[in-house]
Amino acid sequence: MSRHVLLVDCQDRPGLVHAITGVLLQHGSNVLGNHEFVDHDGGRFFMRTEFIAGAEPLHRPLDQVQLVAELKAALPPGASVQLTGQQQPRIVVLVTKEHHCLGELLMRHAFDELGAEVAAVIGNYSVLQSLVEKFAIPYHEVSHVGLTREQHEQALFALVERYQPDYVVLAKYMRVLSPAIVERYPLRLINIHHSFLPAFVGASPYRQAWQRGVKIIGATGHFVTNDLDEGPIIAQSVIPVDHSHGPEDMAQAGRDVEKSVLAKTLKLVFEHRVMLSGNRTIIFE
Amino acid sequence: MSRHVLLVDCQDRPGLVHAITGVLLQHGSNVLGNHEFVDHDGGRFFMRTEFIAGAEPLHRPLDQVQLVAELKAALPPGASVQLTGQQQPRIVVLVTKEHHCLGELLMRHAFDELGAEVAAVIGNYSVLQSLVEKFAIPYHEVSHVGLTREQHEQALFALVERYQPDYVVLAKYMRVLSPAIVERYPLRLINIHHSFLPAFVGASPYRQAWQRGVKIIGATGHFVTNDLDEGPIIAQSVIPVDHSHGPEDMAQAGRDVEKSVLAKTLKLVFEHRVMLSGNRTIIFE
């Protein structure tokens, strides 16, 4: 028996759930849970099905190629059909100097709570090396010193590619990625950043937040895209602060909410619960 | 065209979604959204489908009786099939002396945000009468003074029955209902009450909460049943408090969280988003 997640994204039309479940039934799948959503604005249909294959009555392993082919035949032209198995995704984590998000990932990884295999951590400084190595995970420093932005990015991603990751997680990696890199990893680059109400632009955001007297500090986990200043949002949360918090206290609050939002973001992505409708995410929790 | 919600609850077996969507398709329904859940513990299948009938290509009104009959034929014996239309449910609200939950319901009702028709409000005191009458809704006082509990309940529910409500909402109605009344309204009696961590029993709960120094005060919206001290939970939330809150401040915090949780509870119930698996609710949000 094997466990799978099927993601379908296509033009909406009547009968899609019936058609898809018909194909799944013929392949002997035992559905554990379905989620569907129709985005009426764009007329698109989204479905996530979690199922077990190879159980009674068919007792034979799932023919994944055949299943996908039959699903595509049953769906409108241009349908996207993704079928994943039980294997955990491989990730590479990029960092700069901040430890909080990385620490959260390493600790969850060490106790099988991350839902992914951390293949390597790569940073442009060495300060996080000893933390990573405590957990017996390769750390590479790719310093940007003396390199152009392009040269540094090429060196960094040459190393990333060596690990063939399913996702690249920017765990407070503080350098902007070029459009070429972003295009190479569609829906595979995941970032976390703080968010404020109202929003701030420019340097020293926590100092600005403090000067502004904000009462909550937020964090947003999102895919990195070139379409927007900030790509499709996967998860968001906030933490309360008050006037007694100085800029450094606000930064600590920001670190706390960032690490918990990043953990939630990754759980949703690694469990294949995130689909995309234009620039907004559909989250099948 | 008409809009409907279908709720199916039956023994789980392979092919249920396919079977149900097949019947819906033959009736020309255009599915707006599906939710399914399989409770593997009890082996039960739950489905909520929101659909439009009467659109192309069939262009004929939905034959509801026929649809339900065909669904039952396609499902395991004993399946529960509920089909509702667009009509808002009718409710009767029971109160004692506290205004906060009632006020929230009346205000939402006045601006078409409640999702139900408030047929009447009935209380065992007169203090809330003028509030209710501001909104041109009938108020009845059924005093318990001089009556046995049974006599009072009979008088009260004789009046309730006159309005033939779909649901009876206990908006801080502070008297315990007899098992006979509870059985008469399965999944139709909705209550709100405060909740504490840890829980308290007995009188003056907010004084106890204050003495205990709790840091959060909660509220639970639930169905009233005879099975448990407290029936299936529909919605819960909490509000933070601290040592500067005296017992009355804690009670005010409790009122604030109660009214918002009751509003959420009722929205879920009135939109037919709540199903029951044993003593726990399935909420299709």
Added chain:
Amino acid sequence: MSRHVLLVDCQDRPGLVHAITGVLLQHGSNVLGNHEFVDHDGGRFFMRTEFIAGAEPLHRPLDQVQLVAELKAALPPGASVQLTGQQQPRIVVLVTKEHHCLGELLMRHAFDELGAEVAAVIGNYSVLQSLVEKFAIPYHEVSHVGLTREQHEQALFALVERYQPDYVVLAKYMRVLSPAIVERYPLRLINIHHSFLPAFVGASPYRQAWQRGVKIIGATGHFVTNDLDEGPIIAQSVIPVDHSHGPEDMAQAGRDVEKSVLAKTLKLVFEHRVMLSGNRTIIFE
């Protein structure tokens, strides 16, 4: 006996708390609670003291003029000293067409939970008139039709002034106030508005929020000033939303969070718990 709140705001120097409490002690005040805060960035000292006067051992009414004079003598030059009594503030509420914040204020007012006297409600439409009149509060329509912005504002605030309010609450009043009006009411104009992460500019904010796929919707209660696009923040909160919320559902979520944040904002202001350090608030909860 009488109950008072004293607010002191002055240049920081050693011994301020000792000096202030010394003066209070000589006036026979019985301190119920003190809060102090030193904003080290600007070197300012803030203090809120709640006290009872007229009790033992002095048994004489508080000489407020004398108390303030002695406090000023004991404090650095330019100190701000505000002494308030038990009288609830008077407010005028400005509205346009949205009912949710107004309804919350009226209901709390009706049951003595608002902490202020609502002298009148003034709007530029008539749609909320019947709601206000249910609660026996004067409603005035001052239509902007046919008037310049300046003429309308003059007519509106001539009416506001007739009620001599302590505060003017903008309960979804959707027109921008001129700098001249804002200057006339320093820290007396209170507004509520939705907030998003990331922030949006321009029309149809909920449509934008929906297109952007935000996962939380926020609200900010603040003083209106001319210094910033948005004045000092008093209270903020958020409410979770997801992809199943269309623009109208997001707007409903926004209404729910706005009304609860406005209630909290007003409670803080009416209890004299808000002080100002530059553009940020000190909240003594």
Added chain:
Amino acid sequence: MSRHVLLVDCQDRPGLVHAITGVLLQHGSNVLGNHEFVDHDGGRFFMRTEFIAGAEPLHRPLDQVQLVAELKAALPPGASVQLTGQQQPRIVVLVTKEHHCLGELLMRHAFDELGAEVAAVIGNYSVLQSLVEKFAIPYHEVSHVGLTREQHEQALFALVERYQPDYVVLAKYMRVLSPAIVERYPLRLINIHHSFLPAFVGASPYRQAWQRGVKIIGATGHFVTNDLDEGPIIAQSVIPVDHSHGPEDMAQAGRDVEKSVLAKTLKLVFEHRVMLSGNRTIIFE
């Protein structure tokens, strides 16, 4: 210059703040922040003052013994006066098999965010040993196998005592401590546990929570005392769950909320922000 926190707890009477700040002033202290609270129920006064000593104009180190003596002389008989310096508290952490709270503490400790020195971790199993040793902190296994409860506790606390901790943190230490041990560490034993609405007693709490269909799972950080089934509450929070969470998902949600509530609890304790009034805490945040 040196930084201190002063905690005063005594019978309330007029003039206490004036008296205390007078003594502090004479010792050349520069107050950074004061918090006071009067518990009118028991007539007790609580104050926390954070101050810098040794600055201008006195330029001499703080005479702590003299300061405390003068404060006691100025306060009602029986006053509690605690003066602490800048040294971080030393803690010993007790664990059983669960890693989540321990991991959070170790990671914060590794990056100087814990506010305490972790002297050692002691557990009754060996499963967490390798995690602790990654961070170069001593781990001791004191197995309970073959020992009576009393023998085990004696062995365990003999080891604890060797490290002379200021606090003992029960980071999911799953064995009940005897009254004798609890009495030995008044307000020095800190525990974290899950909390439910409604509360459950007995084994498999997450299975019970799941069967009950709870919608939120909470955690409570508290002092361990013998007075109550559960001692004075320091911090509480909740995390939302729904019907799609099985017992193991609920346990994971519980772990997530426990580790963040424990971190908050410890921050409050280690910064000397927690005082006790009867069985409830005063938290000066």
